[in-house]
Amino acid sequence: MPTNFKRILDFAINDFNRNKGISIAAIFVLTITILLVTGLVFFQGMAGYLTSQIKNKIDITAYFVDGTSEQDILSVKDEIMKSSPNVKNVEYVSKDQALATFNEKHKGDEVIAQALEEVGQNPFLPSLNITTNGDPLQYAAVATTLQTADFSKLIDNVDFSQKKDTIEKVYSIISNINIFGILLGIILIIVAILVVYNTIKLVIENSKEEISTMNTVGASDWFIRGPFIIQGVFYGMIAFIICFLISGIFSLILSSKFAVMMPGFSLFSYFLANWWIFVLVQLGFGVGVGAISALVVVKKHLEV
C-alpha cells in the first residue's frame, strides 16, 4: 500500500473513532435516507406487479363465424403470433369450451339454463383471446389486422370497439401510476441527496479550521480531502449494512400482510430475487453520495 494512502486511511480511522458522536449522527441520517430510497425499490416492485396483473386482464376477442374449422382458427393464431411482435399471448377457445365456461359461471341460475335450453343448440362462437403489452394502440393494430387480412372472411367480429374505452382508461391509469412513481422517486432522491449532503457538510464544518491549517502547511488537496472522503465511505458502508439487514427483516415480517393486499405477491421473495438491486442501490447511494458530498464540501473549503 503506498505510504500516502496508508496515512490517509489512518487519519480517516482516527477521525472516525475520535468523533464517535458525529459519526453516529451521520450514519443515522444516511440510514434513514437509504431506507427512503429502498422504499422506492419496494414500491417499484409492487407497482410493477400490480400493473402487470392489470395488463394481463386486458384482452380482445376475435369471434369466428360458426362452422370455422379448428385448423383454420389455429392457423390464424399462428399468423397473429408471427406478424405481431407485441402480442403476448393468444388463447384458442372452442365452441364447447365457451359453453362449458358459461355454464360454470352461471351454475345454479335457472333462468339462464332455461334460456339456453330454449335456444336448443350451442350459441357460442369459437374465438381467440388476444393479450398484448396493454397499449391501446397495439390492440387497435391487432383488431385492424384481423379485420383486413386475408382471413377476415373467417372472422365474425372483433370486440375491440366495445372494450376500447375500458382499455384506454386502464392504460391511462397504469401510465399515471408510472409517471407518479418516477416523479415521486426523483423528488425523494433529490431530498435524500440534499439531506446527506447537508449532514456531511455539518460534519466537515466541524473541521473547517483544521482544513484551513492543513492547507496553510502545504498539504496536497488529496492529503486533506482523502480522510474526509474515506470517512464518507465508512458512513455509507455502515449505513448500507444496517439498511440491507432492515430491508430483509422488514420484507420477511411484512410479506404475509402484503400478500393479503396483493395475492400472489411476496415481498420477501421480491427481496430475495432482487437482492443485488438492493445492494447496488443502497451501497451506491450510501457510499456514492457520502463520498461525493465530502469531496464537494472539502473542495469548497480549499478554494482560495
Next chain:
Amino acid sequence: MIKFNNVTKIYQNDTIVLQDISLDIKEGEFVSIVGKSGVGKTTIIRLILGLEMPTSGEVYLKDTNLSNADPLKIQELRRKIGCIYQDYKLLSQKTVYENVAYIMQVEGKKDEEIENEVPKILQVIGLEDKVDNFPSELSGGEQQRLAIARAFVNSPEIIIADEPTGNLDPYNTYEVISLLQKINKTGKTVVLATHDREIINKLGKRVITLENGKILRDEAEGKFII
C-alpha cells in the same frame, strides 16, 4: 526570497487593505512588519503563503510569481515555510505527537524518520510528557511551543510569525522571540508581524511600518514608531 511588486489587495466589499506595496525580503533576513490592527499585516502573510492573490501587482516567493503558479507548486512552496500564529492554528483533533508528525507526513518523510525526529523536537520544547495530549489539554504557552515545534520540524527556509506572542505572558513572549532570533542566526529568513512595541525596539532588525495599507517606513534597524 520574497518580493512584492506594486501589490494592491481589495476585498469584495471594496475594502482596500493594501495599496501599491513594494518590498523585497532577502534570504537570511529578520524582518518585522508593524502597524495597528487591521493595517494589512496578516494580508501580507496570506499573500506570501499564496492563500490569497493580489488584486493587482505580483508576489514572488523564491522567484515564483504566485499569481500564475500552479496550485501544486504553491503547495510545494508552502512546505518550505514554517508558520506560527497568535491563535496557534493547531490540529485540534490530533495529539501533540500527531500535530508535529503531520508536517513531516505532508512532506512525504519516511515513518522511521518521523519516529526519530518528532520525539527529539518535542523534548527540545519540553512537551515530551504530553505526546498523547490534545491541544485543548495544553496551556497557552504549551500550545505556542507546539506550534513552534511544528513550524521548525521540517527545517523550513522561511519562518513566518503572525502575532506569535499575542496570547502569551512576558516569559513565554521572551522565549518565542529568542527562538526566532536563534533560528534566524542559522541562516533562515524570519518574517514577524506584530504590534508589540517592546519586541520591535529590542530586536534592532529591519522594520517595515504599515499605515492605511501603505508602507510608511522601511528601515534596516528600525524602531516601532506609529
